[in-house]
Amino acid sequence: MLAAATAACSSNKDEKPAASGATSAVTTSQVADTGKFVVRYDRAMASDLAKDGKKIAQDNKVIDDLAEALGNVYKLPKDVTVVGKECGEFNAYWDPQKQSIVLCYEMFGIAEKFAKAQAEDDLTLFNVYFDGITRMITLHESAHMAINLYSLPTTGREEDAADQLGALILLTAPGVGGLGGLGAASDFWFAVSDDPASLDARSYADQHSLSQVRAYNLLCWLYGAVPDKLGMLVQQPGQPEEKGLLPSQRAVGCPDEYNRMRASWETLLKPYIKIELGLPTTATATTSARATPSATTTPTR
Ligand SMILES: [Zn+2]
Secondary structure (H helix, E strand, C coil): CHHHHHCCCCCCCCCCCCCCCCCCCCCHHHCCCCCCEEEEECCCCCCHHHHHHHHHHHHCCHHHHHHHHHHCCECCCCCEEEEEECCCCCCEEEECCCCEEEEEHHHHHHHHHHHHHHHCCCHHHHHHHHHHHHHHHHHHHHHHHHHHHCCCCCCCCHHHHHHHHHHHHHHCCCCCHHHHHHHHHHHHHHHCCCCHHHCCHHHHHCCCCCHHHHHHHHHHHHHHHCCCCCHHHECCCCCCCCCCCECHHHHCCHHHHHHHHHHHHHHHHHHHECCCCCCCCCCCCCHHHCCCCCCCCCCCC
16 A cells, blocks of 8 residues: 555554653663564455465564564564554554564565565565565664663654665665665665655655665665665666666765764664674675666555
8 A cells, every 4th residue: 555655663653752851871781682683473454465374474473573583683672562453554663652563464475476476486585575675664663762761862854764774674684685675675665656647745754765765875875885785776877767876966975974974873772782884894795786778566455
């Protein structure tokens, strides 16, 4: 669902954060790491999409894997639930009242359909798409969690900040998995972008950036992480404009943008995480970072 896809994590918009305030001077040794991510699969009863999403998520222990990945990143002072549930729409969100990350079964259902359409019978490519999309969305929500749980300061829109941190953690994955996953997530965001003719005041005023903008941001950070290896993502002189190809005017600043973003999040999160954010310097990029040259398939509603 196009509108719902762009409004991901908006269902808790009226809820107030459980904690707020300026970040205190916390050192690594002061941060308790006594909590864990606890997985729960709720029922799916109403829609076939939710039932399908639940089946693929539960049969393949997808949420278990996501929770394990989160546990390898964050230090938790208390348990946080990662719950799969039927939401009635494509969505995922951080619930500050229940201190839980909610992953809607519809999100898994749509990610599976999109991945199948892109990969056809290529299982490896399917996994790049399915894992990339579901991880990017989960990591985005984990960024909301981190901002709330650790009372991190944010300037600008939190939704953009959450995309930044989500992308950085995704890129932290070893090998080319993180690069491919981020490319797949960018493809997905392009595919669910609204027709510009349908945009209205609500679209422009939304707390999320337009899906097209989010897709190009991911592409910029992907290219910015390894600019010497991913030149194929950039529009070359004389090359026609193409969806999913980074205009050179933006691309030229992406390495600096990526490095500043990485340094900023490292400063903010250092006491609270167990990893070094961003692409390891030893990682190598291949063309698999861009799973397909175009993303024209619209996921089934
Ligand atoms: Zn969000």
